[in-house]
Amino acid sequence: MNFEHIWNLRKNNRDAAESLSKKLNISSTLASLLIHRGITKEKDAQMFLYGTIENLSDPLLLSGIQEAVKRIENAIRNKEKVVIYGDYDVDGVCSIVLLKECFRLLGHEVDYYVPNRFTEGYGLNIEAIRHLNDQKYELIITVDCGISSLQEVELANELGIDVIITDHHTPSEILPEALSIINPKLDNEQKEVVDLAGVGVAYYLARALCKNKVSDEELYRWLDLVALATVADIVPLLRDNRLLVKAGLNVMQDTNRVGLKALIDKCGLTDKVLTSWHIGFILAPRLNSAGRLENAKTSIELLLCDDYEKAKFIADNLCTMNNNRKTIEEQIYKEAVFRINNNVDLENEPAIILADDNWHHGVLGIVASRLVDRFNLPTILISWEGEEGKGSGRSVNNINLHSSLAMCSEHLEKYGGHKMAVGLSIKKVKFNVFKQKIYSIIDESRSEDQKYKTIDIDAELNTEQITPQLIDEIRLLEPFGEKNSFPIFVLRNTEVYDQDLVGKNKEHIKFKIGLNKVDGIGFYKAEFHSLPTHLTTVDIVGELNENEFRGNKNIQIKVLDMKSSYIPDGFNYTKVNQIIENTVNEIDNGSPVLYVYPTYRSLLKHKHLWKNYLRSNKLIELHGNTTYYSRKRTEEQLVNEEPKVFLTTTAYLEYYLKKRQLPSVLKYLVFIWQKVDLDKWLNLQKRYKIDTIDFPLANFSWQPKKPLIEPTNYTIIYANRSNTISKIKEKFKNVNIEAGVKENLKRKVIRQRFISSQPSILLVDGSYTDKTIETKNIKEIFLANAPFGEYELMSVADQMCATSEMEVVVLFSDNEVNLNKNYLNRKYPNHDLVKNALSYFKYRSDLLINEDKDSLAQKMANYMKCDFTVFDLIPILNILMDLGLCHVEKNGSIISIKFFKSVEAVLNLYDSPYYLEGIAEKEAFCKFEKVLNNVIKWCD
Numbered sequence: 001m002n003f004e005h006i007w008n009l010r011k012n013n014r015d016a017a018e019s020l021s022k023k024l025n026i027s028s029t030l031a032s033l034l035i036h037r038g039i040t041k042e043k044d045a046q047m048f049l050y051g052t053i054e055n056l057s058d059p060l061l062l063s064g065i066q067e068a069v070k071r072i073e074n075a076i077r078n079k080e081k082v083v084i085y086g087d088y089d090v091d092g093v094c095s096i097v098l099l100k101e102c103f104r105l106l107g108h109e110v111d112y113y114v115p116n117r118f119t120e121g122y123g124l125n126i127e128a129i130r131h132l133n134d135q136k137y138e139l140i141i142t143v144d145c146g147i148s149s150l151q152e153v154e155l156a157n158e159l160g161i162d163v164i165i166t167d168h169h170t171p172s173e174i175l176p177e178a179l180s181i182i183n184p185k186l187d188n189e190q191k192e193v194v195d196l197a198g199v200g201v202a203y204y205l206a207r208a209l210c211k212n213k214v215s216d217e218e219l220y221r222w223l224d225l226v227a228l229a230t231v232a233d234i235v236p237l238l239r240d241n242r243l244l245v246k247a248g249l250n251v252m253q254d255t256n257r258v259g260l261k262a263l264i265d266k267c268g269l270t271d272k273v274l275t276s277w278h279i280g281f282i283l284a285p286r287l288n289s290a291g292r293l294e295n296a297k298t299s300i301e302l303l304l305c306d307d308y309e310k311a312k313f314i315a316d317n318l319c320t321m322n323n324n325r326k327t328i329e330e331q332i333y334k335e336a337v338f339r340i341n342n343n344v345d346l347e348n349e350p351a352i353i354l355a356d357d358n359w360h361h362g363v364l365g366i367v368a369s370r371l372v373d374r375f376n377l378p379t380i381l382i383s384w385e386g387e388e389g390k391g392s393g394r395s396v397n398n399i400n401l402h403s404s405l406a407m408c409s410e411h412l413e414k415y416g417g418h419k420m421a422v423g424l425s426i427k428k429v430k431f432n433v434f435k436q437k438i439y440s441i442i443d444e445s446r447s448e449d450q451k452y453k454t455i456d457i458d459a460e461l462n463t464e465q466i467t468p469q470l471i472d473e474i475r476l477l478e479p480f481g482e483k484n485s486f487p488i489f490v491l492r493n494t495e496v497y498d499q500d501l502v503g504k505n506k507e508h509i510k511f512k513i514g515l516n517k518v519d520g521i522g523f524y525k526a527e528f529h530s531l532p533t534h535l536t537t538v539d540i541v542g543e544l545n546e547n548e549f550r551g552n553k554n555i556q557i558k559v560l561d562m563k564s565s566y567i568p569d570g571f572n573y574t575k576v577n578q579i580i581e582n583t584v585n586e587i588d589n590g591s592p593v594l595y596v597y598p599t600y601r602s603l604l605k606h607k608h609l610w611k612n613y614l615r616s617n618k619l620i621e622l623h624g625n626t627t628y629y630s631r632k633r634t635e636e637q638l639v640n641e642e643p644k645v646f647l648t649t650t651a652y653l654e655y656y657l658k659k660r661q662l663p664s665v666l667k668y669l670v671f672i673w674q675k676v677d678l679d680k681w682l683n684l685q686k687r688y689k690i691d692t693i694d695f696p697l698a699n700f701s702w703q704p705k706k707p708l709i710e711p712t713n714y715t716i717i718y719a720n721r722s723n724t725i726s727k728i729k730e731k732f733k734n735v736n737i738e739a740g741v742k743e744n745l746k747r748k749v750i751r752q753r754f755i756s757s758q759p760s761i762l763l764v765d766g767s768y769t770d771k772t773i774e775t776k777n778i779k780e781i782f783l784a785n786a787p788f789g790e791y792e793l794m795s796v797a798d799q800m801c802a803t804s805e806m807e808v809v810v811l812f813s814d815n816e817v818n819l820n821k822n823y824l825n826r827k828y829p830n831h832d833l834v835k836n837a838l839s840y841f842k843y844r845s846d847l848l849i850n851e852d853k854d855s856l857a858q859k860m861a862n863y864m865k866c867d868f869t870v871f872d873l874i875p876i877l878n879i880l881m882d883l884g885l886c887h888v889e890k891n892g893s894i895i896s897i898k899f900f901k902s903v904e905a906v907l908n909l910y911d912s913p914y915y916l917e918g919i920a921e922k923e924a925f926c927k928f929e930k931v932l933n934n935v936i937k938w939c940d
Helices: 014-022 028-036 041-048 067-075 089-105 126-134 150-156 198-210 216-220 224-233 239-253 258-267 276-293 299-303 309-345 361-375 401-406 428-445 468-476 526-530 573-590 600-613 628-639 650-659 680-685 724-732 744-755 791-797 814-827 831-844 854-863 870-880 914-940
Strands: 005-009 083-088 112-114 139-143 163-168 181-184 353-357 378-383 388-394 414-416 422-429 453-457 460-461 488-494 496-502 506-515 518-522 537-550 552-564 593-597 620-621 645-649 666-672 689-693 699-703 712-720 734-739 760-764 780-783 804-812 849-851 886-891 893-900
Touching: 028 041, 028 460, 028 468, 041 893, 067 139, 067 163, 067 181, 067 198, 083 089, 083 126, 089 139, 089 198, 089 224, 089 276, 089 299, 089 791, 126 150, 126 361, 139 198, 163 198, 181 712, 198 216, 198 224, 198 239, 224 276, 239 849, 258 276, 258 309, 258 628, 276 299, 276 309, 276 361, 299 309, 299 518, 299 552, 309 353, 309 361, 353 428, 361 378, 361 388, 378 422, 388 401, 388 428, 401 422, 401 428, 422 428, 428 628, 488 620, 496 526, 506 526, 518 526, 518 537, 537 573, 573 600, 573 666, 573 689, 593 600, 593 650, 600 620, 600 744, 600 791, 600 914, 620 628, 628 645, 628 791, 628 870, 645 650, 650 914, 666 854, 699 914, 712 791, 724 734, 734 744, 744 760, 744 831, 780 791, 804 914, 814 870, 814 914, 831 854, 831 870, 849 854, 854 870, 854 893, 870 914
Parallel strands: 005 453, 083 112, 083 139, 139 163, 163 181, 353 378, 460 488, 518 552, 593 645, 593 666, 620 645, 666 689, 699 804, 712 760, 712 780, 734 760, 780 804
Antiparallel strands: 378 388, 388 422, 414 422, 488 537, 496 506, 506 518, 537 552, 849 893, 886 893
């Protein structure tokens, strides 16, 4: 099953971001990233960005710690025999080393005990308690375990051994009767410390023990251990955890810990700036490998070692074990995938639960994590040892696996962990019942969209925003980890260049994007090479970083996901999405496609939409408003069956079909925003696949003229005249002017600014950008000027996703309608004006006119005795060129007209595509004028 991703773009509170930006003197992008992490107050943001180890919470805030300190001080004073009992993962290992060194600093040597993963399992166990009693221990201090060990603590109490539990795992309702329990999850009011890892709890205990006894500098030397385990245990890197890891990475960079230094050297990280990534993916797996395959004592001894040569030997051994671990892990992973693909109903079963006699228990958690990543289902893997099994589970977002286990605990011997990761023990005889029970529990708690993996996206960027300054700001958010993940950005409608597969087995993809050619790299993303990037734009989700290669630094985006832009972020295909997909298939097969509009102006307003999804070199206009020679070149491309989308009009298509047939390979036509009379196109219907994009379903409720006041919400205003736009900008605050902007990228930036600010005005001109106003649930449109047709109004409504009644508030007078009519009459001259112009040229009897265009227009005005300017001259020349009478060239203010034949010829203006476009344009406005006349009566 190749599950699909749902892209979830987090909502941006622009006002809050701007406020935080000003208070902290940071960019609004960084402020937005902080807000997405739940950091909205100036004080909290200051702490997140600039907090230091001195800002840590007082350890005495943790309940139980004072009792623990008192008992430990008594043990040191009386020279009692003390043992630290820990888990076998990195968290347990580092906690043991930290407390052992703390006791040594306080002048008291202690021992440690780590249960064998394979013979004893996780946490305290009865046999271990009896063994420790035999060894005469008087005090047991647990680290990273113990919170669910009721029977074991009860036995220790009976044997006269005091138990101090330090743990961070989720407590059950009934707690062990230990002398003291230190667990931040029992202190829910203390938000700064609630997510501490086991090592964090141990460190706070050490701070309390050492208070007024040792210097802060001595305490800081343990922060390398704290950072290691906190990152490795995947606890949220917020609040105190963030301060601990941030400081710990600095300590680790120049660590005096001989064993850790040897491991860093062995891993080739000596000269690297260490990050949480190096811990999570390089250092921690090697330290974990001992506990997974053999005994965690190896890792403990490495971190305690003060002999570099001995430490190198241990580090080598750990690296070897880690390689063995990866081999075992890969084998189990492949076996599990095979069984899942052949035996698991991935569409209906809510979880993956598998068991086997031959699986190595030590790597089951890692394999479960990989299976969750691949199949997006909660996964539990169990290894049988005779009649009992030990297992590990990993979960997906919004499924609390620990709670799920708790609801079927009667079928388990033991379980523990937290909502995303669990461990368990179970009798084989209870496996099937347990499996059905937990299936039922998980199925009830998941929603439909949890069947798909969601990628949470922090912000939408364009390539122009990808700068070194942005990279520097991203670094301020380090260290990254759980709940403070690396910022994820989406780049929309991007053209890809220089795409190639790289790597030994061509398993990675690299390319460049945007006009500034930003590098993109997708590790193990070779499947994206098959995307039709030569035809479509793409949307890319990824992380921005600075890559250094051979001394050269450059910004790159590490690709996490990628798709053709026409594919929606979720799974809700619209008619437009399907049409573009059909178009891509046609072009990919070598066939041209026709998109047919009712008028040239409707094409002009709507074509922005296609630029979002199709590469610019695959879109070409073919209509009467293109120049004569440009149109002829485009016609030639159509005749030659070039695989492109030809944007045309009904008027031009009718003209074309009277002269010739469409290419034989052309099979697909799309009629856009017009009520198509299919009977009229009956012959086309028989030969071609015809699709339509209809008007949106909005019903307009026209409202009489009323004054526009300062908005208190989101407001959409249509305007098509520059003086109107200027007046609105001067009168109101927070006006976002999209009207008149040609570039899609700029239009989107303006619209994003509008969406993320309230109250706010968006000035539009009917051009189609994208459906990005829908979140505002706007119910009215203000018309500051008269539109030129119903389609301009429909365009705005469609982008607002209007499907119900919408109010249209008219702000203009009937004079606006007359202005539009005059404009169209001048842009598209009637027969009499063309005839009079020809009369002038006949009067001059020049086959070549080379003259200043203003001067020529004035001479024609004087001859025809009418108002006539260059604005009137150019359309007439367009018509004459269409009719083959002349050739026109412009050079600055000079216009050159060369006539080919006598102007005495009988003219048929219907042979001019430009003239035909004018007829269609005027008819469309005339139809709309009838509607407006009714509204104007209301205004009167």
